[in-house]
Amino acid sequence: MRLRRIIICFSSLGAYLPVNALVHEQVAFDDSDVCWWSLSPPDPICPILRQQNLTEIVNKLTGRYDWGGGAGDECEGDYCLYANRGFAGGRGIALITTHENYLKVKAAGDLLQEYDVSVNEDMDFLPFHVVRVDGKANGLIADSTLKRGDPIMAHTPVLLVHHAFRDDLPQSKQHTLLEAAIHALPAATRELLMAQLAHVPEQQRLTALLTTTNALQVHLDIGGDQDHDGRHYASFPEAARLNHDCRPNAVFYIDPTALMHITTAVTTIKPGQEITLSHLEDPFTPHKERQQQCAGVSEQEVADSETRLQEIRWIEAKLQDPGSAEASTGLITYLLGLYENERLFCCLAGAYALAAVNFNMLGYDRQAVLYAEQAIEALKIEKGEGVPEMKDLEALKWDPKAHSSWRARKIPR
Template sequence: TEILDRQCWHEYPFRTIELRSSLDGTQDYATSIQIFASHDVKDNKEKEHTPWTHPPICTEKLPSINDKLCIYTSTTFSSGRGISLFTTPALAAQFAALPAFQDPSALSSQSVNTQKNTYSISPIPGKGLGMLASKPLRFGDRVMAHTPAFIAYLESELSTAEREAWWRQAVEALPEEIKEKFLGLSFVYGDERVRVQDIVKANTFAVEIGGVSHLAVFPETSRVNHACGPNAQYIIDTEILTHYIHVTRPIAQGEEITISYTSPLYPTEIRNKHLEQGFHFTCTCPRCTSPSSSQTLDQIESFQNHLNDWSDTSPASPQMAENLLHLHRTEGLEGFMDISYGFAALAYNAVGDAEAAKQYAEKAREAVLMKDGAWADNLRIWEEMLGEGVEGHWSWRRRV
C-alpha cells in the first residue's frame, strides 16, 4: 500500500516565471500602452468597486483566457499597507470575499504585517541582502508574517512591454511606503524597461485563489535567501493572504535565516537547474557542493521505500526509521521531516510501541503544519491516528 505521498515535499516552491528581456534579444518594448476604462465601473462610484479604493482599469478581453484582466488596488488594506492585484473580475471577487478583505481583525489578530524584532537586513557576501537573526531563535518561532504588495494572474498573451505597463501601473497605485519597498527589491536582469517583471521574477511565490495560481510578491519576506538545508520554512495561508516564516532548527543570533526556493529533496542537479534558471545564481551551499549529498538523498529514498513496504519480507524497523530521521538532520533538512516522522510513527506502531508511535505522529503533525499548513491532507492522517488511539490504527502490531 502506498501510505504516504512521497512526492508532496513542498507544495509551494518559489515560482519561476519566464521573462523576456533585452538579454534575450527581444525588441518588443513600448513605454506606454492604451488603458481601457472598465465598462463595469463607468460611473466611478466608490461603493460599486468596494473593497477596491480605485475604480478597476481593464484590458480588453484576452482570447487565451476569454476574459479581461484588471488592476484592483486597495490602499486601505491591512491598516493602510495596501495591495494591488492584476486578475480577472471573477477572481478579484474571490479575493475580495476572503477574510483578509472582509474581516477587519483577520490580519491584526494574527499580528500580520507588524515589524518583528526577530531579524535585521544586512549584506551577505555573494548573495546581495539577506536576513540575520537579531536574537537566538528556537524551533517553531515565527520569524515574520506578511501580506503581498502585488498579485498577478499568470497569462502568456500580453507582450512583455504590455505586461510591464499593466504591472507597473498596479504597483504605482500602491501607497508610497509599500511601493518603495517593492521597487527596491532585488532583480535578475537589471533592465529598467522590465523592472517590475524583473522584480517579480526574483521574488515571486505562488498563491492559489479560485483554483488559479497567481504570482505574489511579499516585499519584506523577499529578503530571505535560499539554502538547500534551510533553517526556516514558509507557508502561505490563502484565507488571509499571509506568508509566514517559521524556524525549523535553532538559529544563533547573527546567523543568516534561510528558506529553500526549490524542493530540497530533489537531486542536486535538478535543484541547481531550478535555481540557475529561475533566480540566476549558482548555489554554493554545502548540500550543493558536497558529492555525498546525492548519496544521502538516495539513502533517504531507499529507507522510505522500505518503510512503505508492508509485505512480509519488508526490512522496515523502528531502527531504520531512526536512521532515516538522522539522515535528514545531517543534511540540515529539519524542516522537511514530516513524511519521515510519519514513517517513524508507523514503524513504531507496527511493532506495538504505542508511546513512540504517538510521539512521532505528533511530530509528523507539527512538521506538516509548519511545512504545508493546517489545510494539508497529510495532517488528517496524523490527526486521525492520534484521535482514534494508535492501538486502533491499521498499523498497530502489523509487523509483529
C-alpha cells in the same frame, strides 16, 4: 495609524513661528500635500477645504478598506486591475487578474478586515535586521536566538498577477497595467516593492516583478475551490530578502485563507546567523541538478550527501510498502538520523509521519504517538494548521490501537 511626516505650517512673513500662529498637520500624499486645521480663521497660505475634500483626505489617512478598479481603462482583455489601499491594515494590495480570482482575494481581505489584522511592522521589534550579505543581495541576520517553531515574519502579498497575463497580452499592455498597479499601492508599500529591484536596470523592472526571484507562484484556492485557474505571481517584498540555502534554517508556507506568507524557524538560529529559505521545489534533488544554487561545498561533502539522499529514498520506499519484510524499528530510527545528518529540517513532517505509522504497524504504540505528535507539529510549521494529512495523524495520536495501521506488519524475529 502612522503618519509619514508632520510639519509646521506658518506665515511666510516671518522666519520664526510666532506664539499665536496656527499650527497645522500636513501629511504627504502621492499626488499632493494638504494642510488642514482646527482653528479659525484658516491660514491664508493653506488651501480652504470643502467637506467632500476633507472626507477624501481622512479616508486616505485611515487607509480605508475600499476596493477600486475592475472596469474601463483598468482592464485589458480578461484581466483587470483591482486595488485596495486599506488591505491588511493599510499595507495595501494590487491585483491584475480575472473577476473570479478578485473575489477570492476580496474574501481574504474581508477576513483580515473583520479581525482587524495588520501586517505593517516596526523593524525595532523584529527578531532580525537587514544587511548586505557578501556575494549576495540584502539578507536577514538574526538578532536573538530563534528556536524551531519560532515565528519570523508573516506578510500578505502587495502585488498579485495572474500567471497567464504575460502570455496573453503584448508587453506594452502588460507594462501599462503593471505601472498602474504599482501606483495604486500606498507610497510606503510601493517603495518597499520597488526597493527589491534596485539592482535591476530601470527599463527591465516591470518585467522583473514577475520573475521567480522576485515573486512566488501561488494558487488561490481560498475556500478549497481549485476548479478555476488560480495560479498567480505574488510579491512579498520582505520575504524576498531571505536568501537561498539548499539546507535552510527557516521554512515558509502560504496560508490559503488569509494569503499570508508565513516564515518559521526549523532549527536553532543564533544571533548573527543569516536566516535562509530554500527555493528548491524538491530538497531531495541530487546535487548535480541543484549545484547552480548550492555551490561552495567540497567533493567529499557532495559525495556524502548523495549517499544519504539515496539511502533516504531506498528506506522510505521500504517503509511505504506494507508488504516489505525489511521494515524494522532500526530502519525507522536510521531514517530519522539521515534526515538530521542531511540537515533536512525544512521537511521533517513526512519523515515523522512515516515513522509514526511504521512504529504503529510494528505494534509500538508509545513510539507511534510520540512521532505522530512530532509530525503534527512539523506540519504546522511547514504547511500550517488544518492540512488534510493532520486528521489521520490526530487519530493515530489519540488512539493508536484503533488506527488502521495497528500491527499491520509482522514484527521481524
